[in-house]
Amino acid sequence: MKILVCISKTPDTTAKIAFADNNTKFAADGVQWIINPYDEWYALVRAIELKEADTSAVLHLLNVGGADSDPIIRKALALGGDEAIRVNSDNADSFNIASQIAAVAKEGAYDLIFTGKETIDYNGSSIGGMVAELLDLPYISHATKFDLEAGKATVVREIEGGEETNTVALPVVVSCQKGMAEQRIPNMKGIMGARTKP
Numbered sequence: 001m002k003i004l005v006c007i008s009k010t011p012d013t014t015a016k017i018a019f020a021d022n023n024t025k026f027a028a029d030g031v032q033w034i035i036n037p038y039d040e041w042y043a044l045v046r047a048i049e050l051k052e053a054d055t056s057a058v059l060h061l062l063n064v065g066g067a068d069s070d071p072i073i074r075k076a077l078a079l080g081g082d083e084a085i086r087v088n089s090d091n092a093d094s095f096n097i098a099s100q101i102a103a104v105a106k107e108g109a110y111d112l113i114f115t116g117k118e119t120i121d122y123n124g125s126s127i128g129g130m131v132a133e134l135l136d137l138p139y140i141s142h143a144t145k146f147d148l149e150a151g152k153a154t155v156v157r158e159i160e161g162g163e164e165t166n167t168v169a170l171p172v173v174v175s176c177q178k179g180m181a182e183q184r185i186p187n188m189k190g191i192m193g194a195r196t197k198p
Contacts, residue, residue, distance in 0.1 A: 001050075001054055001057040001058070001170075002057075002108060002109065002110045002112070003047045003051065003057060003058065003060065003111065003114065004060050004061075004062055004105055004108060004112070004113045004114070005044050005047045005061055005062070005114045005115075006043070006063075006113070006114070006115045006127065007039040007040065007044065007062070007063050007072060007076050008036045008039060008065065008069075008116075009033045009035065009036070009063075009065060010033070010035075010036045010037075011031050011032070011033060011034075012031070012034045014032075015030075015031050015032050016030075017031070033071065034072065036119045037116070038116025038117050038119070038176065039115065040075075040079070041178075041182075042177055042178065042179075042180035043114035043116050043180070044080075044081070044114070045180075045181035045183065046114065046176060046181040047112070047114050048080035048081075050112075050146075051082075058082050058083075059080065059082045060083050060110070061073060061076045062084075062086075062101060062105075063084070064086075064096075064100045064101060065088075065089065066088060069086060070086070073086060085104055087100045087101075094124055094126045094130065095130060097127060099130075099134060102130075106135060111170045112153070112172060113128075113135075113137075113174070114174055114176055115128040115131070115173070115174075115175045115176070116176060117141065117142050117143075117175045118175075125141070128141060128173055128175035129141065129175075131173050132173035138168045138169075138172045139172070139173045139174075139175075140155045140166055140168065140172065141157060141174075142157045142158045142159075142177050143156065143157050143174045143175065143176050143180055144178065145179060151170055152167055152168065152170070153168050153174075155168065155172075158177065158179075
């Protein structure tokens with residue numbers, strides 16, 4: 001099984017945010033960047049759990065961004081990713097990002113594509129749906145539970161006033177949120193190993 005987890009960088013929520021150019025431009029100087037929590041805590045960690053349950057599984061990470069994303073990519077590798085792909089792009093437009101992700105996913109023929117439900121800086125919730133549409137794959141949003149058995153995924157998603165359970169054949173695109181997995185911290189072995197991973 002091939003798993004692709006899309007990760008993005010966002011400002012640390014504890015960082016002091018400032019604006020420049022008459023309050024029209026985000027001032028990134030001195031800002032600490034982190035992996036978007038929905039991507040890390042839920043999408044990535046659940047993918048790692050699936051990989052641990054199926055030792056033949058391969059877990060690739062994908063980031064659309066600049067070289068300044070390398071530290072978050074290394075952290076994701078330290079947590080348990082096998083390889084990382086960074087598509088160089090400074091264009092933060094959602095459709096451009098989704099198009100880049102879809103191109104990589106199509107070439108890689110992934111069985112499972114995980115995204116976070118949204119980024120904490122933009123709250124758009126659009127990337128997963130656009131990627132699925134571009135690839136003509138089923139899409140399940142706001143997933144809180146994901147189980148895999150015999151090539152089929154059972155996904156519980158949050159809906160207004162309750163939850164809904166869906167069963168879908170792979171490949172599938174899933175956006176993940178709280179409930180999908182528990183946060184992990186990379187161990188020293190993972191941190192050291194991340195330096196040599198492609």
